[in-house]
Amino acid sequence: MYKIAVIPGDGIGKEVMEATLHVLDALEIEFDYTFADAGDECKAVSGVPLPEETIDIVKESQACLFGAAGESAADVIVRLRQELELYVNLRPVKSYPGTKALFDNLDFVIVRENTEDLYIGLEEETEEGATALRVTTRNAVERICKFAFDYADENCRNKVTAVHKANVLKKTDGLFKDIFYKVAEDYKDIETDDRYVDATAMFFITNPQMFNVIVTTNLFGDILSDEGAGLVGGLGLIPSANIGENSGLFEPVHGSAPDIAGKNIANPSAMILSAVMMLDYLKEHGAARTVENALVEVLSEGKVVTGDIGGNASTMEMASEIRRKI
Amino acid sequence: MYKIAVIPGDGIGKEVMEATLHVLDALEIEFDYTFADAGDECKAVSGVPLPEETIDIVKESQACLFGAAGESAADVIVRLRQELELYVNLRPVKSYPGTKALFDNLDFVIVRENTEDLYIGLEEETEEGATALRVTTRNAVERICKFAFDYADENCRNKVTAVHKANVLKKTDGLFKDIFYKVAEDYKDIETDDRYVDATAMFFITNPQMFNVIVTTNLFGDILSDEGAGLVGGLGLIPSANIGENSGLFEPVHGSAPDIAGKNIANPSAMILSAVMMLDYLKEHGAARTVENALVEVLSEGKVVTGDIGGNASTMEMASEIRRKI
Numbered sequence: 001m002y003k004i005a006v007i008p009g010d011g012i013g014k015e016v017m018e019a020t021l022h023v024l025d026a027l028e029i030e031f032d033y034t035f036a037d038a039g040d041e042c043k044a045v046s047g048v049p050l051p052e053e054t055i056d057i058v059k060e061s062q063a064c065l066f067g068a069a070g071e072s073a074a075d076v077i078v079r080l081r082q083e084l085e086l087y088v089n090l091r092p093v094k095s096y097p098g099t100k101a102l103f104d105n106l107d108f109v110i111v112r113e114n115t116e117d118l119y120i121g122l123e124e125e126t127e128e129g130a131t132a133l134r135v136t137t138r139n140a141v142e143r144i145c146k147f148a149f150d151y152a153d154e155n156c157r158n159k160v161t162a163v164h165k166a167n168v169l170k171k172t173d174g175l176f177k178d179i180f181y182k183v184a185e186d187y188k189d190i191e192t193d194d195r196y197v198d199a200t201a202m203f204f205i206t207n208p209q210m211f212n213v214i215v216t217t218n219l220f221g222d223i224l225s226d227e228g229a230g231l232v233g234g235l236g237l238i239p240s241a242n243i244g245e246n247s248g249l250f251e252p253v254h255g256s257a258p259d260i261a262g263k264n265i266a267n268p269s270a271m272i273l274s275a276v277m278m279l280d281y282l283k284e285h286g287a288a289r290t291v292e293n294a295l296v297e298v299l300s301e302g303k304v305v306t307g308d309i310g311g312n313a314s315t316m317e318m319a320s321e322i323r324r325k326i
Numbered sequence: 327m328y329k330i331a332v333i334p335g336d337g338i339g340k341e342v343m344e345a346t347l348h349v350l351d352a353l354e355i356e357f358d359y360t361f362a363d364a365g366d367e368c369k370a371v372s373g374v375p376l377p378e379e380t381i382d383i384v385k386e387s388q389a390c391l392f393g394a395a396g397e398s399a400a401d402v403i404v405r406l407r408q409e410l411e412l413y414v415n416l417r418p419v420k421s422y423p424g425t426k427a428l429f430d431n432l433d434f435v436i437v438r439e440n441t442e443d444l445y446i447g448l449e450e451e452t453e454e455g456a457t458a459l460r461v462t463t464r465n466a467v468e469r470i471c472k473f474a475f476d477y478a479d480e481n482c483r484n485k486v487t488a489v490h491k492a493n494v495l496k497k498t499d500g501l502f503k504d505i506f507y508k509v510a511e512d513y514k515d516i517e518t519d520d521r522y523v524d525a526t527a528m529f530f531i532t533n534p535q536m537f538n539v540i541v542t543t544n545l546f547g548d549i550l551s552d553e554g555a556g557l558v559g560g561l562g563l564i565p566s567a568n569i570g571e572n573s574g575l576f577e578p579v580h581g582s583a584p585d586i587a588g589k590n591i592a593n594p595s596a597m598i599l600s601a602v603m604m605l606d607y608l609k610e611h612g613a614a615r616t617v618e619n620a621l622v623e624v625l626s627e628g629k630v631v632t633g634d635i636g637g638n639a640s641t642m643e644m645a646s647e648i649r650r651k652i
């Protein structure tokens with residue numbers, strides 16, 4: 001029995017969450033769900049996008065499933081990441097069959113630092129305009145690099161690439177690069193290299209096979225993981241895991257998509273794959289593979305899939321089809 | 327007769343510059359070239375990557391052709407941009423025939439702010455690590471937005487998109503977004519919208535046709551323009567213009583490429599197209615089209631082109647072929 005916080009949030013967040021819970025329900029694992037509010041609707045009703053009660057519910061759970069938040073997303077998700085010290089944002093870039101992926105067999109992972117950088121919220125108005133502080137601490141860099149190498153180690157991935165802009169950001173990203181190579185010394189079996197973020201953005205398109213595990217700072221990870229989503233057929237497919245010492249929060253990379261919300265046409269795959277990441281986090285690897293394989297089967301058949309990947313099934317029809325395969 | 331500063335720089339910079347001057351030589355325009363040093367080799371010889379003399383030569387010229395610099399690129403090019411107040415970095419993303427472009431008929435332009443943001447160089451070591459200051463000033467934002475709209479206006483482009491991360495960088499990018507829409511009021515005929523940088527990185531792949539003119543801050547422009555290069559077949563094809571009130575500096579987006587330097591195999595197109603941008607800047611539009619068309623012809627034929635785009639011509643052979651078509 002796992003205690004799981006569930007935050008459907010706004011827009012399609014609600015729909016893909018419902019679809020995902022429907023799929024999880026087919027597993028022989030018991031989940032004790034506690035629903036909690038966050039996002040634009042919550043703000044409209046309660047005055048705040050992220051009530052303290054929601055934070056408490058997440059803190060008291062073993063993991064959290066998060067749908068999507070609208071305009072208030074930054075105030076919800078960035079704060080949750082920081083409050084819960086979810087210092088890792090793990091974002092797989094994996095091509096699935098039957099999708100519009102530019103490349104078949106693409107399979108790499110972006111390990112994004114999740115607590116600092118320009119996300120620290122130290123902005124100031126000045127006479128001439130405004131400033132924002134980019135913060136890089138040795139501790140945060142060290143733990144994210146260690147995580148990346150441990151992750152590579154445990155998942156039979158043999159290369160870790162640090163992505164930075166140390167030619168311009170000599171001190172902050174210089175530190176990132178230095179610590180990366182220092183941490184690497186403890187992982188002699190894993191190949192390492194480093195790339196500039198701009199070059200990486202190009203190589204994602206011209207030679208993505210060169211990447212296996214990428215470790216990078218917060219904002220670069222944000223940008224590159226959306227680009228990665230583009231590579232494998234769009235945000236409808238990309239899950240993510242926010243992981244800390246004591247908890248994990250699992251969310252699709254896509255947002256609340258107000259343009260298609262309420263129509264029951266959103267692709268539930270990213271949310272379902274986020275649940276798969278949660279299962280792996282809970283060490284329910286068998287169940288994780290079961291759900292992932294069921295999804296892959298449905299994608300391969302390409303019959304009962306949503307419009308974004310060429311079908312005409314509704315969100316719930318696709319979820320039910322996945323559930324049938326479990 | 328135009329006074330042009332020429333900085334071949336390091337690695338393939340020298341080769342593509344030689345090729346470009348060979349092409350320009352076929353025009354009925356007189357250029358008075360002054361060669362100047364900058365980059366790694368210059369640093370090895372003179373102790374500094376960017377001698378004052380070089381800065382002076384550029385200042386005294388009407389325009390500058392710049393090849394590439396190696397490891398010291400940031401110290402050379404970022405400083406030149408700032409010293410000469412080259413506040414615009416114009417980066418077309420245009421697919422040419424015969425290249426490995428993902429999309430045919432792609433043709434949009436990134437207008438990148440070129441003087442501030444994290445490029446301002448305000449980094450500090452702290453007890454816990456290091457910080458960097460992101461600076462956004464009203465003046466710089468206003469002039470770059472104005473440039474983008476004027477550029478759209480003059481080039482029959484009917485849409486300008488602001489790219490930012492104002493949901494997280496509420497003050498700095500909030501200002502950017504506000505000023506963008508304020509400037510837009512003076513250009514009623516031009517459609518406007520704005521996008522988050524992460525979403526933009528995805529849309530470049532899934533729906534690049536939605537973009538026409540993009541205006542964005544320095545670092546986002548850096549990353550997105552390399553991604554744009556990936557879209558149209560790699561850095562071998564992408565030119566750029568650094569433009570200020572009093573001068574212009576024209577350089578390929580690619581670097582010195584030490585791995586292929588000295589082999590006479592680098593694609594000269596990006597440098598030649600940079601020279602085309604220089605010709606346009608000098609209002610030699612006829613000559614600009616002549617060179618561009620000659621290049622397009624050679625690319626379309628696909629016979630005398632370099633290895634990166636499927637041929638086996640040398641840098642100089644490709645340049646000579648282009649020259650023959652002029």
Ligand SMILES: CC(C)[C@H](C(=O)O)[C@@H](O)C(=O)O
Pocket residue numbers: 073074077078222253493494524
């Ligand atoms: C909503 C936004 C604050 C968030 C981020 O920038 O981290 C999102 O883009 C993401 O990648 O999870």
Ligand SMILES: CC(C)[C@H](C(=O)O)[C@@H](O)C(=O)O
Pocket residue numbers: 167168198399400403404548579
């Ligand atoms: C060399 C580097 C400092 C430079 C930049 O980041 O601006 C380059 O990547 C570019 O895009 O011109």
